[in-house]
Amino acid sequence: MPRHAGAADVLTELRTATAGEHEQVETALGLMDPLLGRERLVAVLTRLHAFWTAAEAGLDAWARRCPTDAETVAWLQRRRAHLFAADLRALHAAPDTSSVQPELPAVEDTDQALGRLYVLEGATLGGTFISRHLATLPTLGPGVRLGAFSPYGAETGAMWHAYRRVTRERVAAGGDADRLVGAARDTFAALAAWCVPRKNPVLLAPRRRTPSPHPSQARGGARTGPSLGTGPAA
Ligand code: HEM
Secondary structure, eight states, rough: OOOTTTTTHHHHHHHHHHHHHHHHHHHOOTTTTTOOHHHHHHHHHHHHHHHHHHHHHHHHHHHHHHHHHHHHTHHHOOOOOHOOOOHHHHOOOOOHHHOOOOOOOOOHHHHHHHHHHHHHHHHHHHHHHHHHTTTSSSOOOOTTTOOOSSGGGGGHHHHHHHHHHHHHHHHHTTTHHHHHHHHHHHHHHHHHHSSSSSOOTTTTTTSSSSOSSOOHHHHHHHGGSOOSSSSSOO
């Protein structure tokens, strides 16, 4: 019998277990601020670039050890630290090469890899809102298009559904759901800590709260219904 027969689906567990950190990160980044300026956008992209670089290094090491599992989830297509770097260059800023890096645990196995991927891949859902919002701002200047927030464009729903299918199949085949959810929590907690640095909490403190209706209300609403696909258009 599958481990989760009669218990919560692993995707539901992932969402519930990380909802607090998602809200923290969303608020700290303040990307939906109608007054978002270039300087702040560059600060956010710099932070996210460093985080994705560290998070992907752990996944790259896992992919070398478990190439079949990495291929099953199309890991190579999902890498996007380089897109954050490209976005920074498009805004005439350089990626931060300082030695300060976010602290992330090693990815020991495929359960933990899928937990980390939940955070990185889920970000493409909110990313569709962010991309559309950024396109309305004068911040970017004419002709500047950013790629990291919505890397899959019209394929966002398909990529997310594929991730979810692989994750459910892993658990149904005996994967350790607790380990998977634990890795997602650790990744999200590391991101939250990285986005709200204790030593300089104003670095990414939003100027003001995002006005209502907030996109996370759509996320909350999606708890009772399908996620992307019936959600916002990419
Ligand atoms: C890099 C930072 C972020 C990460 C890691 C992240 C992560 C996630 C994850 C894991 C999910 C999937 C939830 C699920 O269905 O299980 C999600 C969904 C979502 N996020 Fe974020 N998120 C980030 C930033 C944001 C921001 C700034 C916003 C504000 C617009 C946002 C808005 C949303 C929305 C609206 C959804 C639901 C989309 C849908 O169900 O169609 N996210 N995010």
